[in-house]
Amino acid sequence: MGIIHHQGAFAEFVTLPVRNLHEVPASVPNEAAVFTEPLAAAAEILEQMPVPSGTKAAVLGAGRLGLLVAQVLRNAGAQVTVIGRSAGKLDVARSWGLTTARADGPELRPRSFPLLVEATGSPEGLETALRLVEPRGTVVVKSTFHQPAHFDTAKVVVDEITLLGSRCGGFQTALGLLKEGAVQVQPLISKIFPLEEGVEAFAFLDKPDCLKVLLANQ
Numbered sequence: 001m002g003i004i005h006h007q008g009a010f011a012e013f014v015t016l017p018v019r020n021l022h023e024v025p026a027s028v029p030n031e032a033a034v035f036t037e038p039l040a041a042a043a044e045i046l047e048q049m050p051v052p053s054g055t056k057a058a059v060l061g062a063g064r065l066g067l068l069v070a071q072v073l074r075n076a077g078a079q080v081t082v083i084g085r086s087a088g089k090l091d092v093a094r095s096w097g098l099t100t101a102r103a104d105g106p107e108l109r110p111r112s113f114p115l116l117v118e119a120t121g122s123p124e125g126l127e128t129a130l131r132l133v134e135p136r137g138t139v140v141v142k143s144t145f146h147q148p149a150h151f152d153t154a155k156v157v158v159d160e161i162t163l164l165g166s167r168c169g170g171f172q173t174a175l176g177l178l179k180e181g182a183v184q185v186q187p188l189i190s191k192i193f194p195l196e197e198g199v200e201a202f203a204f205l206d207k208p209d210c211l212k213v214l215l216a217n218q
Contacts, residue, residue, distance in 0.1 A: 022171045025179040031192075034214060035068070035185040036174045042068040043177065044169030045117065045140055046076055053077030058112070060103070060129050061119035062089035064188050064211045065142060069117050070098055071183040078115070083108065083132075088209030092187050108132060111159075118142060123149040135159040140166050194218045 001016075002008025024033045042065065051057070055078040059070045062084025070080045070093060082093040082100045090100040101108055111134040118129040119142040126149045129139045139161060156163065177183050192214045193201040201213045 022175060025175060028175065028178045031189060031214065032178050032185050033175075035064075035188070035212075036171055036178070037168070038065050039068050039072075039177060039183060039185070040169035040171050040174035041065065041142070041167065042072045042169070043173045044166055045069065046072065047169065047173075048164060048166055049138065049140075051076045051078055051115065054079065055115055056113055057081070057115040057117070058083055058132060059117045059119060060084075060125055060132070061121065061143070062086055062093060062100075063119065063121065066117070066119040067093060067188060067211070068183060068185075069119055069142070071096065072177075073115075073117070074098065075177075075182050081113070086209050089211065092211070095187065096184060103128070111135065113137065116140070121145060123147045125149075127151045130155050130161060133159075133161055136161070138162040138164055140164045142166055188212045189214060192216050 051073060053076070057073050057078040058081045059066045059073070060083045062082050066082065066084070067089070070082050074080045080098055082090065082098050083103050084090050084100070085103045093100050110131050112132055114134050114137040116129045116133045116137065117140040118125045121143050123145055125143055126141060130151055133139050136159065141163060155161065178185070188211045190210045190212055191204055193216070195215050195217045198215055201215055204210060205213055
């Protein structure tokens, strides 16, 4: 819903087949359940490729999807570095014990990671990812955007880089992770607005350190 040629859920009435419903475990609050879809997308990576314990991995992009991917990879045993530009978002990653780096920082050396997940939401993200991934490494592409991405295909060929497109995932897997408490999502909620302040909520999303805004029918 709400992606390509399908309206979203801001209509006054929404009708869906019952088979589309997933039961949320009683122990998972509504504020956590809203992260089911992005968490499912994060966990899809483990369904698409093996990530052996100890794998040195980087997540490029410290938004909500990137921070969820980082937690999923760490749960799989990977050594994760979160790379971003927002100090506030990187602070969240550090509060979980994750290694962080500034996207423009001198500590990031080219060809440093065998696994790199690109979750910047920017056309420039893929070019940066290809610079940081090591030869014969894998770049998992999570970003979607309107503009075309431009990158050096010779880098992919010469260094034998694997590009893996990764989109949605299984909701049951995500709900299981939430039920087990395997990932933290509450720190990703920047603010909760009452439903009648929906316009203000969208404006709040433009703040640099904003991760997730919720609307509550209070």
